[in-house]
Amino acid sequence: AAAAGVEMSGTGYASSEESRLFDYATQGVGCVEVEIDVLTGEHVIRRADLLMDQGRPLNPLIDLGQVEGGFVIALGYFFSEEVLWSPDGSQLSIGTWRYKPP
Template identity: 70%
Template sequence: SLQASGWFGGASAGPGVGYDYATQGVACCEVEVDCLSGEVAMRRADLLMDQGTPLNPEIDLGQVEGGFVMALGLFFTETIEHSPTGSNKTIGTWEYKIPAVHDIPLELNITFLPRAPNPAPNATLHSKACAEPPMALAVSAFLAARSAILAARAEVEGAPRMLLLNAPLTPAAVQAACLVDPQHLVME
C-alpha cells in the first residue's frame, strides 16, 4: 500500500505556538525566447524576499542568489537521460548542464523586505530561512518563457491554445513548443 506518515517535534513556545521560519517572496522575470534556436535568455529578475531580520545580509544575499540560480538550472538546463538499459547517460558536466554564467539574468535585483522581523518567539534573533525558499521563485522565469512561447504559437495558424511544458525547458523543447516549421523560414 502507498502511505505516508510524519512527525514534527520542533521547539514550541507553548500551546498553539509553532516554530515559524516561513519565508515569503515574490519574483518578476523578463526573458527573451529565440524560437529558431530554442535559447532562452534571462534578461532581468527582480526578487523581494522576507528574510525577517537577516543575521548577516551579505550571506543571506548570496544564499538567495544561489538558490534562485540553482533552480534556474532545474527549470532550464539540467536534464537526466538514461540508456535503454537504465544506466545514466548524463554522468558529467559535458552532458549534464548546471547553470553557467550565461544562464544568470543580466540584471539580478534582490531586495529584502525592510523592518520585517520574524514574530515567532523562538526564532533565532528574528531571522528566517534563506537558502531554499528563493528556489520556488525561479518558476517565474519558466512561466515568462512559457508566455513568450504562447505568443509565438499565436502567430501559427491552427496552433492549439493548450500548452503543457515540462521542465527542464531545453532548447529542443522550446523549438518544438514554438511550432517553428523550417519550410516557412524565408529571407525577405
C-alpha cells in the same frame, strides 16, 4: 567581500524550550524577463528581480547569497538540468559529488 572587508559569517542561538526551532516561513516573489528565439529555442535572461521578506537577519549578506544561490539553482532546474527522482519520491540529484550542474 574579502576585498571590501565585509564580514560573511553570522552566529546565533536558539533553544527548543524558547521557540519551535523549525517553524518558520519566508515569503518572496520573483520576476524574470527572458528573450526567446522561437526558431532555435535560444534564450537570454534580460532582467531578474527578486524580493524576499527575511525578517531581521543576523547578516544580510548571507541571506542575499542564499537567495541568489537558490535562484541560480532554480534556473538550472528549469533550463537544462535533469532532476532525478527515486521511486519513493526522494531527489537523487542532490549533490555535486557525482552530479555536475550546468
